[in-house]
Every structure is written in C-alpha cells, then in structure tokens.
Amino acid sequence: MRICAKMRCTAEAVATVGLSYEGRVVVVGDLAPEPNPNLLDLCSTHVERLTPPIGWRVRDERAPEPAALP
Ligand SMILES: [Zn+2]
Numbered sequence: 042m043r044i045c046a047k048m049r050c051t052a053e054a055v056a057t058v059g060l061s062y063e064g065r066v067v068v069v070g071d072l073a074p075e076p077n078p079n080l081l082d083l084c085s086t087h088v089e090r091l092t093p094p095i096g097w098r099v100r101d102e103r104a105p106e107p108a109a110l111p
Pocket of ligand 1: 045046047050051052083084085086087
C-alpha cells in the first residue's frame with residue numbers, strides 16, 4: 042500500500058491526483074498502479090478536502106455521477 046502524500050498524514054492513499062496545466066484542471070483518478078513523481082497519491086480525507094488553485098477546477102474521474110452531467 043502507499044501512503045498519502047500530504048505532510049504528516051499516514052493514511053492509505055486511495056486516489057492519484059494530477060495537474061493538467063493545459064486545461065487548468067486538477068484531475069482526480071483511481072490510485073495509479075505505479076508511483077509517479079509527477080502525481081500525488083492522496084487518502085480519502087485529503088481528496089475530499091482538495092481545493093484547486095484559483096482559476097482551476099477539479100475533475101473527478103473516479104466515479105462519474107449521473108446527476109452532475111449536463
Ligand atoms: Zn491524507
């Protein structure tokens with residue numbers, strides 16, 4: 042198992058977060074099979090608390106919610 046990338050957090054990572062600079066999107070995906078230095082592995086708590094930088098938005102690709110679709 043892998044540990045959350047946040048400082049002092051020892052919870053198990055459940056998702057991998059990457060930044061798409063082109064579209065200014067924070068992409069949340071399922072935990073990557075291999076550790077990637079360009080991506081962050083986060084626990085469920087920190088994924089929930091994830092706040093994008095100003096001008097960015099978060100795209101959660103883990104479990105699409107039908108209600109959120111246009
Ligand atoms: Zn954490």
